[in-house]
Amino acid sequence: MASQLTLNLELPDSPLMTSNVSSTSAPSVIFRDSAFEQNKQDAIHRWIPWIAGFSARFVADILDYYLPNASHTVRVLDPFAGVGTTLVESLRRGYHSIGFEVNPFAALASRVKSSAFTIDPQEFWNTISVFENEARQRTSALDRAFAHGDDPAHCLPEPTSRPPMNFRSRVPFFSPTVERKILHCLDIVREIPQTQIREIALLAIGSILVQVSNYSYEPSLTSRMAAGKENILNADVVGMVSAKLRAMHDDIVIYRSEMEKFTPYPTVEVFNRSSLHVQHILPAEHVDIVITSPPYLNNYHYIRNTRPHLFWLNLVSDSADLRTIEQANFGKYWQTVRDSQPAQLTFRLPALEEVIDAIAARNPEKGIYGGRGWANYAITYFNDCYQMGRNLQYVLKPQAVAVFVLGNSIMQGIEIPTDQFFAEIGQLCGLQREAIHVLRAKRVGNSIINSSVRNGQTTGVTLYETAVVLRKP
Ligand SMILES: C[S@@+](CC[C@H](N)C(=O)[O-])C[C@H]1O[C@@H](n2cnc3c(N)ncnc32)[C@H](O)[C@@H]1O
Numbered sequence: 236m237a238s239q240l241t242l243n244l245e246l247p248d249s250p251l252m253t254s255n256v257s258s259t260s261a262p263s264v265i266f267r268d269s270a271f272e273q274n275k276q277d278a279i280h281r282w283i284p285w286i287a288g289f290s291a292r293f294v295a296d297i298l299d300y301y302l303p304n305a306s307h308t309v310r311v312l313d314p315f316a317g318v319g320t321t322l323v324e325s326l327r328r329g330y331h332s333i334g335f336e337v338n339p340f341a342a343l344a345s346r347v348k349s350s351a352f353t354i355d356p357q358e359f360w361n362t363i364s365v366f367e368n369e370a371r372q373r374t375s376a377l378d379r380a381f382a383h384g385d386d387p388a389h390c391l392p393e394p395t396s397r398p399p400m401n402f403r404s405r406v407p408f409f410s411p412t413v414e415r416k417i418l419h420c421l422d423i424v425r426e427i428p429q430t431q432i433r434e435i436a437l438l439a440i441g442s443i444l445v446q447v448s449n450y451s452y453e454p455s456l457t458s459r460m461a462a463g464k465e466n467i468l469n470a471d472v473v474g475m476v477s478a479k480l481r482a483m484h485d486d487i488v489i490y491r492s493e494m495e496k497f498t499p500y501p502t503v504e505v506f507n508r509s510s511l512h513v514q515h516i517l518p519a520e521h522v523d524i525v526i527t528s529p530p531y532l533n534n535y536h537y538i539r540n541t542r543p544h545l546f547w548l549n550l551v552s553d554s555a556d557l558r559t560i561e562q563a564n565f566g567k568y569w570q571t572v573r574d575s576q577p578a579q580l581t582f583r584l585p586a587l588e589e590v591i592d593a594i595a596a597r598n599p600e601k602g603i604y605g606g607r608g609w610a611n612y613a614i615t616y617f618n619d620c621y622q623m624g625r626n627l628q629y630v631l632k633p634q635a636v637a638v639f640v641l642g643n644s645i646m647q648g649i650e651i652p653t654d655q656f657f658a659e660i661g662q663l664c665g666l667q668r669e670a671i672h673v674l675r676a677k678r679v680g681n682s683i684i685n686s687s688v689r690n691g692q693t694t695g696v697t698l699y700e701t702a703v704v705l706r707k708p
Contacts, residue, residue, distance in 0.1 A: 266296040266672060266702065278486040279351065282479070283344045283442050285318040286454065286540060289528050289640055293674075294324040297526050297638050297702070305330065305523070307501065312522040312630065314510030314623070315529045315565065319345030322503055325526075326352070327490075329497045333522065335510035337563045339550035340441060340541045342507035347434050349503045351487050352494040354431055359487065362432050363480045366423055370473040373419040377412050381469045387412045394418035396425065401553040402546035406449055406458045406466075413447050416472035417547070439479040441544045447472055448543065456540045509563040511619060513626045522630055525637035529623070532616050532644040532653050534569045565623070566616035573608030580614055582621045582663055587656050590649060591617075597647040606647050613646060620657050624664030624705075631707040636669060637661075642700045654701045661705040669704040 280291050302309060307329040313321035316334030318341050325332040326349055334349070336342040376390040388411065396418045402408070409417060420440055427433040445451065447470040453462050460466065494500060506516060530537065538545075538560050545551040551560070561571055572578070580588065591610050598605030627637045641654040658668045676699050 266293050266300070266674065278489045279323050279348055280320060282348060282438065282483060282486070283318045285341065285344070286452075286535065286537065289320055291320055291324050293640075294321050294526055298324065298328060298330075298524070301524055301636050301638070301704075307497065309523045310521060312517075312525045313527045314513060314525065314626070315527045316345045316505060317341050317528070319348045319505070321526045322349040322505070326501050326503055327493055329501050330523075331501045332503045333517065334503075334505045335508060335513065336505065337507070337509050337560055337565075338537055338541060338545075339507055339560070340544040340548065341537075342505055343434065343548070343550065344438055344441075346503075346505040347431070347438050349505065350431070351435065351483070352490040353500070354435065354487050356484060356488050356491065358429065359432055359435070359480075359484050362427055362429070362436070363477065363484060366420075366436065366480065367473070367477050369423050370420055370476070373423070374416050374473055377415055378469070381412050387415050390415065394422050396421040399546040399549070399552070402542070404450070404458075404543075406460065408448050408450065408543060410449065410466065410468045412469045413467060413472060416470075417444070417447070420472060420476055421547075435483060436476075436480065437548050439476050439483060441548050442479055443472070443475045444543050444547055446470075447475065450543070452540070455536065456542070509565070510626065511563075511565065511622050514629050517630055519629055520632045523632055523635050525627060525631065525635075525639075527638070528640035530565050531642050532566065532613065532646070532651060533642075534612065536568060536570075538564065566619050567612070569608060569612040572611045572615045573603045575611055578611050578614040578618070580621075581618045582660065584617075584656065584659055584663065586659075587617060590651055594647050594649050597649070609646050613651065617656065617660065620660050621664065624657075624661045624666065627661065627705060628664045628666055628707060631666075633707055635707055637666070637705045637707075639703045639705070640674065640700065641703055643696075643698060645696055645698070650696045654703050658703050658705065661703070665708070666705040667708055669706045670702075672702040672704070673699060674702055675700040 277291050298305075298311075305328075309325075309328075309330040311321060311325035311330050311332050313319075313332075313334045316322060316336040319334060322332040322334045322345055332349060334342075334345050336345050373392055373394075377387050379385075380387050380390050394415060398414065398418070408414075417440070421437075424433060424436040424440060427436060445456070447467055449459050449466045450456050451459050451462055451464060508516065538557055542557070545557070551557055561568060580591070591613050594613060595606045595610035597609075599607070602608070603611075631637060639654075639657060641657055643653055644651045654671055658671060662668055676697070
């Protein structure tokens with residue numbers, strides 16, 4: 236009989252987990268650690284671990300520090316909302332919250348989490364009970380078949396849902412038994428009439444998809460076999476989804492009691508769109524603070540790493556949908572821009588031009604796989620930073636600040652102090668450089684891209700993380 240593995244895997248706190256680098260500069264004592272780790276214990280935040288998410292406590296500290304006497308008419312914007320850490324923490328203080336998130340799965344998580352305080356816990360509890368009973372009934376034959384080594388395809392009832400047609404993976408994403416269990420869970424959840432409860436239940440399924448699959452985060456999505464792990468032949472899918480739903484229920488009870496003190500409730504809007512278009516969507520001088528962490532210049536592929544969630548929850552239907560999201564992604568990806576015409580910066584910043592020229596000159600014999608391709612990526616990234624600087628200048632109220640969590644990178648062996656350049660770009664856009672707080676003076680990470688450092692050699696450069704604070708005059 237095949238062994239039954241029910242693994243409880245978590246995403247890494249960040250994608251930045253490949254090499255250790257030491258540093259001498261001291262981190263800020265004003266703000267608590269920006270890493271996502273603590274969120275795994277915190278109500279609401281623990282629902283979906285997110286790659287490179289930041290901590291709720293860090294957001295709370297920023298709000299305290301920069302808006303100490305704020306009234307409840309405050310509006311907070313996160314242009315790279317991820318799974319909604321900024322939005323939830325702002326709402327908890329009674330602040331109106333606005334998020335932009337280009338990845339449909341993260342946007343769903345942001346929307347569902349932040350608005351979850353409006354869910355009636357009793358109605359949700361009743362739905363959980365129905366789900367548990369139905370799901371156990373529909374999947375019990377699968378466990379019996381598994382125990383006897385029988386083919387799960389012969390088990391009744393047949394699920395109505397089908398695996399997403401255009402989802403491909405190198406090795407079967409789920410074992411046959413796990414796949415049928417997931418399909419049964421999707422059937423039941425899709426029948427839930429109340430939209431908000433249906434969406435939260437879909438999110439619960441999304442949160443366990445990779446844990447029960449033959450893939451894991453290493454930190455990119457990799458087949459378990461390639462990572463030296465056993466495949467998952469069977470798993471307690473229903474138990475795991477139920478446990479997540481119950482935790483969600485408990486958190487909603489807490490969240491509602493926190494929100495009761497606000498009349499009326501603060502509002503939340505999540506746009507599943509690129510924040511580079513913010514000027515077409517929000518009025519000028521609309522927000523009191525921006526708190527965010529954009530994608531780093533490390534080519535971490537958020538879209539590829541959430542392909543299972545996007546396809547299995549019907550958030551995309553084919554690879555053309557994925558390409559559209561990739562094109563909208565901040566800074567794009569090296570794969571997307573490496574073979575485009577040598578790009579130009581859309582603004583003048585001599586120090587940055589020097590760094591980019593130095594990268595472009597590295598490994599010319601490798602063509603687009605050498606410095607030229609990587610320089611294209613860096614140029615695209617900083618052009619988007621410039622567009623974002625202009626957006627901040629447009630959307631911030633006078634005297635309001637934008638706090639951007641950023642890290643430096645090493646590309647082709649050359650350090651790029653992304654935070655410093657971002658601050659200078661902000662100044663070119665008419666913003667004041669208020670501060671750069673060191674959050675983590677020593678960061679481990681895959682911000683070392685296509686560099687000798689990846690091969691174990693050292694450049695003596697330290698990876699760090701800072702909060703860049705820009706103020707609108
Ligand atoms: C570092 S993560 C933010 C994590 C977030 N602070 C949290 O705690 O969940 C960056 C996010 O930016 C999103 N993103 C990338 N390009 C974007 C764009 N043009 N507009 C809006 N969001 C974008 C990515 O999908 C990713 O979720």
